[in-house]
Amino acid sequence: MPRWEPDARERFVAAALQLFSEQGYDETTVAQIADRAGLTRSTFHRHFSDKREVLAAGQETLSRLFAEGIAAAPGTATPLEAVSAGLVRASGAMTSFNREIGPRIEAVIATSAELQERALLKKVGMAAAIADALRARGVAEAVASTAAELGVLAFKEAFAAWSEGEGDELAPMAVAALDRYREAAASLG
Known part of the structure; x- marks a missing residue:
């Protein structure tokens, strides 16, 4: 997996929205969002403090x-x-x-x-x-x-x-x- 992805923010937002739609906001974890985006949790946290912040990106x-x-x-x-x-x-x-x-x-x-x-x-x-x-x-x-x-x-x-x-x-x-x-x-x- 590459260390830096130029579209990481957009990938996280898209992945989070897919998961929120599929299984609900409360049931979705940061790890699931990172996995769906094909990135790591640490990369997620470089862009967002928590999953709520994805919605206010x-x-x-x-x-x-x-x-x-x-x-x-x-x-x-x-x-x-x-x-x-x-x-x-x-x-x-x-x-x-x-x-x-x-x-x-x-x-x-x-x-x-x-x-x-x-x-x-x-x-x-x-x-x-x-x-x-x-x-x-x-x-x-x-x-x-x-x-x-x-x-x-x-x-x-x-x-x-x-x-x-x-x-x-x-x-x-x-x-x-x-x-x-x-x-x-x-x-x-």
Whole structure:
């Protein structure tokens, strides 16, 4: 068995999702995931702290990409224009692999209250990263928090639709979703 596999993370995620679907999340062990992926447990632990982390693979990267996109937005951008730039940057990192596994991950998460709670915490973390990036641009706390939540909602909505086969590119879908949330917020009065 080779010591290093360039696609090890994807192999672990694919193997874990297969096993979770076949035998359930609780019944699946890290050793089984590693075996199914054709890799070792130590390699698994170089990529993930535990099997729950497989379901949140990429969340930290996604948060970082959001923040980078916001930071790179023009200085004249409004908070939601900056969030839109973050959506475009984060969406650009999504691959066909992400598109394929999205519904499968959601199906596994739906089977466990613990996993649902962890997924919510990851979304809170993403919103915090977005809000932090906005505050670094001088955006007031309440505006930064609100814009961050709208950004997370827009990404979640667009990613779900894209994962189910709607549209070819995620970024325009995410920006359109953010525009809908912007209009909805404006109508609140």
